[in-house]
């Protein structure tokens with residue numbers, strides 16, 4: 545299989561009016577069945593997704609001791625809790641007879657107490673109060689505890705990894721670590737939390753965010769046209785890709801032009817010199833970030849089955865916390881407006897996902913990627929390497945051939 549194009553690959557043109565790196569169309573690396581076959585989805589959980597870091601919320605949502613939220617990551621239900629000032633993630637299943645510790649999506653409680661028989665756990669997840677303990681003799685102190693997983697933060701974003709010995713969050717974020725830390729730092733506040741259910745394999749929403757080719761067809765009113773090759777810059781790496789364009793994103797959209805002018809004015813009122821740039825970043829496999837001068841967005845997508853997925857979108861805007869009351873008011877109003885616009889654009893994309901999924905499940909085609917879709921090629925090649933799918937596909941075709949031959953014999 546051919547490798548993803550990288551910046552110094554031979555055959556890559558010098559940037560002039562051509563800003564993509566690929567000089568010809570690219571193969572659609574993953575076959576349609578990689579988007580719906582249950583056995584591939586299962587392998588993907590283990591080899592592509594399990595050792596990654598997954599966004600679960602913000603520090604603000606867990607700012608006081610006892611505050612918690614519950615999430616499900618790759619079929620594992622978790623409680624993420626502020627335990628005496630430290631964020632910890634426990635599997636939401638009691639060590640006695642497996643009852644969920646809580647069914648609430650978020651809340652605040654002084655104790656971690658199982659509702660079934662009343663076992664109580666301390667800040668470290670150790671069962672410290674067991675009613676009628678003589679029933680459980682011999683019983684050693686600290687013998688029963690909740691299963692714990694790693695938690696890490698970057699800026700105000702909180703992530704959980706299910707892999708005890710996987711990579712560090714900074715390692716997965718790679719070149720993004722310092723940008724994310726700053727752009728979700730104390731000068732930024734959350735304005736949008738959106739957890740959409742997608743009627744498609746998790747790779748469909750991820751791939752959708754890696755190209756602007758769909759923009760004229762899917763966002764005719766909001767963006768109208770994509771920025772085109774001459775204004776786009778791609779970075780393609782082994783675990784990471786990005787796209788940058790000077791704003792406005794679409795030269796033909798009145799809404800976009802108005803948005804950029806107003807955002808530039810707003811930033812100058814807040815004492816920030818606008819760079820006038822939009823960048824979109826993908827830390828493989830499923831962490832997506834977008835930045836303008838006034839908006840920072842993180843989007844993570846995880847499978848809920850082979851053919852469905854769930855996103856978590858957190859959008860932050862500048863908070864002008866050191867500014868005058870009117871500056872804070874303007875920043876607040878802008879954050880709310882930007883959140884509404886983002887939600888509208890996401891919903892325009894979301895409507896496509898079910899159609900793409902139905903097509904994938906019946907498609908007789910191999911598919912093909914345009915040069916503008918080279919970031920998908922890099923992502924698909926990464927997934928393919930992790931899954932060793934080309935090998936898997938060959939093995940299953942051989943197994944099919946043998947089965948057919950056996951039937952004919």
Ligand code: FES
Nearest residue numbers: 638640641658661
């Ligand atoms: S199942 Fe939790 S206390 Fe019994």
Ligand SMILES: [Fe+2]
Nearest residue numbers: 758762763893
């Ligand atoms: Fe889109």
